[in-house]
Amino acid sequence: MPKVVILGEREFDVRAGTNLLKLLQDTRYDDQLPATCNGQGQCSTCAVRVRKGAGDPNQNELDVLGDEQIAQGWRLSCQINTSQDIEVEVPGYEVAETIQIDPAIIRDVIAYAAENVPLRRLTTSHTVTVRRLRDLSHRADVLVDGGGDSKDFEALYAIFNYISQERKITEIPTKETLTAEQVQKILGAFAKRLPAEEEEIIVYPYFLYVSFTLFFLLLAGLGIYSVFVDAPLEEPATPSFTPNPEKAPWYFVGVQELLAISPNVGPFTSVAIGGVIAPAVFVLILILIPYIEPYLEFWRKEKSKPVGRRLRDRPVTTALFTFFMVLAIVLIIIGQYFRGPQWEWVIPWQ
Ligand code: FES
Helix, strand or coil: CCEEEEEECCECCCCCCCHHHHHHCCCCCCCCCCCCCCCCCCCCCCCCEECCCCCCCHHHHHHHHHHHHHHHHHEHHHHHHHCCCEEEEEECCCCCCCCCHHHHHHHHHHHHHHHHCCHHHCCCCCCCCCHHHHHHCCCHHHEEEEEEEHHHHHHHHHHHHHHHHCCCCCHCCCCCCCCCHHHHHHHHCCCCCCCCCCCCCCHHHHHHHHHHHHHHHHHHHHHHHHHHCCCCCCCCCCCCEECCCCCCCHHCCCCCCCHHHHCCEEEEEHHHHHHHHHHHHHHHHHHHHHHHHHCCCCCCCCCCCCCCCCCHHHHHHHHHHHHHHHHHHHHHHHHHHHHHHHEEECCCCC
16 A cells, blocks of 8 residues: 655555545645646646656646656645655645735726626636636635636636736726726736647638549548448328328438327317427427536535536536437437337337
8 A cells, every 4th residue: 555645744655556645635735725627637736846746747747847847846736646655745736836915906897897897808718707707706815826727817817907908907996096006017927827828720721622533532431331221111101191100201200200299288278299399398498408417416515617618517417418319319319210100119020
């Protein structure tokens, strides 16, 4: 069992593979290690100084910390899974560059922005919401100490940029009156923490070459396939003969099945329910799914962090979407293969 020694404080025997950040957070170092990127290796607010035994740094650590900090022993605890005895110091998140601003000023400016700035005017690559502003305001102390990730600073930069461009500085009731020079200084500090610009991808000619090549390859493949395999067409339709059962194309046969199994409810006939009401409700729910999750917060442990994009961060979205997809597929399979004359049940392999 590897031993983790937190210098001058405690030591633990841990199972091989235990994540160092997780261990530190579970053992009262939560406040010192805000881990604002949630263990993604992007923020440096989980940095600790390793004295012995962490192995080689990975690419995230090299990118975030740089050679100089690594040489001084700094490592991202979220990126270290213990495999041998290790000795660390937990000095907090000093690796992140500190920003010399009174946190009260940040809170005042955010409060002003929440009241007076139309949020759509705060242009960032991540949406700025009232909840996000509230969260930033709560974490002002951490932010000025350099904690916080690039998304936080992007929002703060947008707010300060707005007030500076719109010449609103004097309107803001801060503890000390802000000056234009101060705001510029603050913007400069935030700018250092903005997300790196994403690499530009040029659509023409590179992307078009790939798309057209694939398109023509697909077309050629289908052409060759059609030479050897006939399309499964039925006999030409005649007005004197109606097939039994008359099935919709496969992508609508699920609705046809829904129609067949829907009951009459009060004034609504089964046709109205299965053909109009139920499909409309399904589609409406599917449209609403992306808006549901952010408002249902009760299962989230860390309410200060925005809802993540992973499946496990969005259980309601995932469950609803999976339910409707499975339902649609099951209805289509039943309608297509398990219904015969008079839309009665049949077993296709008998
Ligand atoms: S938690 Fe952000 S780098 Fe480790």
